[in-house]
Amino acid sequence: MNLLQAGRAWARRIKRDVMTLWFARKHPRTPWHAKALGVLVVAYALSPIDLIPDFIPVLGYLDDVILLPALIWLAVRLLPTDVLAQCRAQAEQWLLEARARPRSRAGAVAIVALWIVLGLLLGAWLYGRGWTARHG
DSSP states (O other): OOHHHHHHHHHHHHHHHHHHHHHHTTOTTSOHHHHHHHHHHHHHHHOSSOSSOTTSTTHHHHIIIIIHHHHHHHHHHTSOHHHHHHHHHHHHHHHHHHOSOOOOHHHHHHHHHHHHHHHHHHHHHHHHTTHHHHHO
């Protein structure tokens, strides 16, 4: 298996596990902490907006290559074995039939809200340090 094929297989597993978490969020035997993390991971993974925009060199892809897979790995590990197997089977079936990935508007709204809050906090911090008086 060459590097390109390995990368494609890895991307398919990531997509499958995101959909696994999608199905696990409604499974009655999924523990609350796994549901909570799973919902956050799915909302972020399916959001059309990244936490770190891709146009930022190097950092822009860290969330796609490191952060998101690590969160998916953790959320999947929190699922009971039988729930994981059942939800993975559902995800694989869904991927075979649908071929389209759902979008998460809630995830996009959460990312935009986070950026707004961070911007306001940065503005308040700069204002408190007198930055506007010296530079404005």
